[in-house]
Amino acid sequence: MxxxxxxxxxxxxxxxxxxxxxxxxxxxxxxxxxxxxxxxxxxxxxxxxxxxxxxxxxxxxxxxxxxxxxxxxxxxxxxxxxxxxxxxxxxxxxxxxxxxxxxxxxxxxxxxxxxxxxxxxxxxxxxxxxxxxxxxxxxxxxxxxxxxxxxxxxxxxxxxxxxPSGSGQTVKAANQLIVAGNIELLAEAVVFLEAYGVETTSALQVLGGGLAGSKVLEQKGQKMLDRSFDPGFRLALHHKDMGIVTAAAREAGVAIPLGSAVAQLVASTVQQGNGGLDHSGLFTVVEQLSGKK
Incomplete structure (x- = not known):
């Protein structure tokens, strides 16, 4: 039934x-x-x-x-x-x-x-x-x-x-920490490649076939190249999730120095009015910090 x-x-x-x-x-x-x-x-x-x-x-x-x-x-x-x-x-x-x-x-x-x-x-x-x-x-x-x-x-x-109950949310917090870090590093890599005039589509293709490959590169790389940030998962929600991660880490007495830095970059992107963008829109703040926007 x-x-x-x-x-x-x-x-x-x-x-x-x-x-x-x-x-x-x-x-x-x-x-x-x-x-x-x-x-x-x-x-x-x-x-x-x-x-x-x-x-x-x-x-x-x-x-x-x-x-x-x-x-x-x-x-x-x-x-x-x-x-x-x-x-x-x-x-x-x-x-x-x-x-x-x-x-x-x-x-x-x-x-x-x-x-x-x-x-x-x-x-x-x-x-x-x-x-x-x-x-x-x-x-x-x-x-x-x-x-x-x-x-x-x-x-x-x-x-x-x-x-037990609550464990799913703890693992999801870890997931969001990893995803945000990957998005940030992918954004930095794309800005770096573009600064040197590399053919970026080909560059991401070969990077994706090696150890640098990831679901983030596969799903978000082209969005960054196209500057197309229609939301699949909004930055405002990832900002909320990074708040969960940093608070839970503090409560557990765990240091997440890179995660905390990425959380601040996500917060900056949201505070600039871009919370409605896809979380790959974190790219915009990397461009801005590099003087490319």
Missing amino acids: SKTIAFIGLGIMGLPMAKNLVGAGFTVRGYNRSPEKAAELAKAGGQAAGTIAEAVDGADVIITMVPDSPDVEDVLTGEDGILAHAEAGAYWIDNSTIRPDVAKSLSDQAAEKGLKPLDAPVSGGEAGAINGALSIMVGGAQADFDAVADVFDAVGKTIVLVG
């Missing part, structure tokens, strides 16, 4: 994920603060819900994909939220990227109300969401993880249980 899934948050990542769940044969009811996104899901074979209460009514699985810790807390604990309307025994999968301590606290609250929580942030950007090829790092109980394996399989390719 097919699961009924409530999907809350139909943004750049959430909408294609919800569509993939529809394509996998699940009944999907979607809710978004801007209703046109839910209407788009309905056109793809899902159902549009006008409220969170309507979305979660009778749902076997509830998925949240919203921007930040306060947003997750609001949709979970608000008057019209999940805890007030979901049925006991439902699985709650939070695909948002939030603070690990908040994830643990909200998971505890959900469990007290009879839900089965899994913090499951994703990596792979808009392309990964569209293609159903996301990496998903999951925190929670093994039995709960196993019970919703079919749901994860419909939206992801690399899906790993990394520990």
Whole structure:
């Protein structure tokens, strides 16, 4: 019997994920603060819900994909939220990227109300969401993880249980640290290559075939060459994520000197009004520092 899934948050990542769940044969009811996104899901074979209460009514699985810790807390604990309307025994999968301590606290609250929580942030950007090829790092109980394996399989390719509640968000913080550092170094390399008049498309092709190759180079290199920064993952969100990383590192007593420097460069880019750009738009501040813009 097919699961009924409530999907809350139909943004750049959430909408294609919800569509993939529809394509996998699940009944999907979607809710978004801007209703046109839910209407788009309905056109793809899902159902549009006008409220969170309507979305979660009778749902076997509830998925949240919203921007930040306060947003997750609001949709979970608000008057019209999940805890007030979901049925006991439902699985709650939070695909948002939030603070690990908040994830643990909200998971505890959900469990007290009879839900089965899994913090499951994703990596792979808009392309990964569209293609159903996301990496998903999951925190929670093994039995709960196993019970919703079919749901994860419909939206992801690399899906790993990394520990108890909160662990998924900790691993995602590490992911965002690595990605930001890679983007910054790729941007510096492109500016360096251009300064010497190198044919940059060919240069990135050969770099991608060696040890310097990465998913970041593969997906973001051409965007930098084209100065095309339409958002697949907005800088404003990566700025938020770098705040999570630096705060968590400080709490753990861990030094991240390079990560902290990149966090400041991301912050500078956002403060210059470029938070709506793709995170490869970090390139713009490297250009500026080099006097090339």
